Amino acid sequence: MRITLQDVEYRYQINTPFEHLALHDVNMDIVSGSYTAIIGHTGSGKSTLLQHLNALLKPTKGSITIGDRTIESGRKEKHLRAIRRSVGIVFQFPEHQLFEETVEKDICFGPMNFGVSEKDAKDRARKALEQVGMDEEILEKSPFDLSGGQMRRVAIAGVLAMEPDVLVLDEPTAGLDPRGRMEIMDMFYQLHKERGISTILVTHSMEDAARYADEIIIMHQGTVFKKGTPFDIFSQPEQLLELGLDVPDTVRFQLKLQKELGVRFDRPCLSIEDLATEVKKAMERGNR
Numbered sequence: 001m002r003i004t005l006q007d008v009e010y011r012y013q014i015n016t017p018f019e020h021l022a023l024h025d026v027n028m029d030i031v032s033g034s035y036t037a038i039i040g041h042t043g044s045g046k047s048t049l050l051q052h053l054n055a056l057l058k059p060t061k062g063s064i065t066i067g068d069r070t071i072e073s074g075r076k077e078k079h080l081r082a083i084r085r086s087v088g089i090v091f092q093f094p095e096h097q098l099f100e101e102t103v104e105k106d107i108c109f110g111p112m113n114f115g116v117s118e119k120d121a122k123d124r125a126r127k128a129l130e131q132v133g134m135d136e137e138i139l140e141k142s143p144f145d146l147s148g149g150q151m152r153r154v155a156i157a158g159v160l161a162m163e164p165d166v167l168v169l170d171e172p173t174a175g176l177d178p179r180g181r182m183e184i185m186d187m188f189y190q191l192h193k194e195r196g197i198s199t200i201l202v203t204h205s206m207e208d209a210a211r212y213a214d215e216i217i218i219m220h221q222g223t224v225f226k227k228g229t230p231f232d233i234f235s236q237p238e239q240l241l242e243l244g245l246d247v248p249d250t251v252r253f254q255l256k257l258q259k260e261l262g263v264r265f266d267r268p269c270l271s272i273e274d275l276a277t278e279v280k281k282a283m284e285r286g287n288r
């Protein structure tokens with residue numbers, strides 16, 4: 001499902017003394033089946049932007065087209081439910097939204113709210129639990145008896161049970177340990193590859209952006225500063241550092257070698273394996 005934003009502006013508390021321009025002149029085209037990472041400083045507008053992607057917020061100017069439906073400022077939109085069904089958002093700390101007595105009821109809540117029968121919702125709950133790598137024997141447990149990591153997975157299963165075409169992930173691994181982070185990120189990537197789910201990841205992790213995304217969008221002061229492949233984006237690491245953003249550790253290491261030992265690289269390395277190969281080549285060239 002394709003998502004296009006045209007000249008989007010968003011002002012919080014418009015026409016009040018507290019009015020605040022959070023997004024302006026935002027243009028982007030997220031093609032069907034792609035994996036996009038959105039990065040940017042705190043306050044650059046990432047969360048505001050992602051709430052537009054399933055019409056939780058409507059632009060105060062401009063328009064957003066989600067699949068075959070367009071949301072325009074100042075126009076009443078009748079199809080918000082359909083949009084919300086097809087674009088699933090995993091918010092930061094999604095486990096805070098668990099509320100039912102059992103895991104099964106919690107996962108079934110979303111689908112049943114959108115008209116899926118109880119039987120089908122239960123089938124979906126089993127499938128979604130499997131997708132997040134959990135055993136169905138926890139279906140009867142209270143979500144509040146689970147560990148933090150398990151609660152996170154159950155909350156994600158609740159979003160997957162809606163069978164969305166697009167998944168929007170807002171720092172989905174915040175607060176998890178490195179292993180838990182990697183497992184969750186790999187799980188989303190597998191879903192993206194196997195089921196063709198368009199995935200939009202808001203992250204502060206340059207490693208994740210470099211590893212998973214086809215395209216990276218940098219937000220800065222409420223608008224798109226730059227977009228490109230991870231390779232394009234990390235080809236100019238100084239620009240990112242000047243913006244106060246980070247770069248992957250591999251690129252940081254390249255910069256250090258370049259600065260302190262004069263080692264020249266032709267391109268950014270986005271994995272350890274790639275870095276090892278390029279360091280070896282540079283040493284063979286003898287240009288240190």
Ligand SMILES: Nc1ncnc2c1ncn2[C@@H]1O[C@H](COP(=O)(O)OP(=O)(O)OP(=O)(O)O)[C@@H](O)[C@H]1O
Pocket residue numbers: 012013020021022040041042043044045046047048049
């Ligand atoms: N409810 C609100 N009312 C008024 N201003 C808001 C509101 N929510 C966010 N803002 C402001 O809008 C701007 C964009 O905020 P937003 O939360 O979208 O940024 P962000 O890039 O997601 O930041 P973070 O990385 O910290 O989540 C900021 O200046 C913020 O202070």
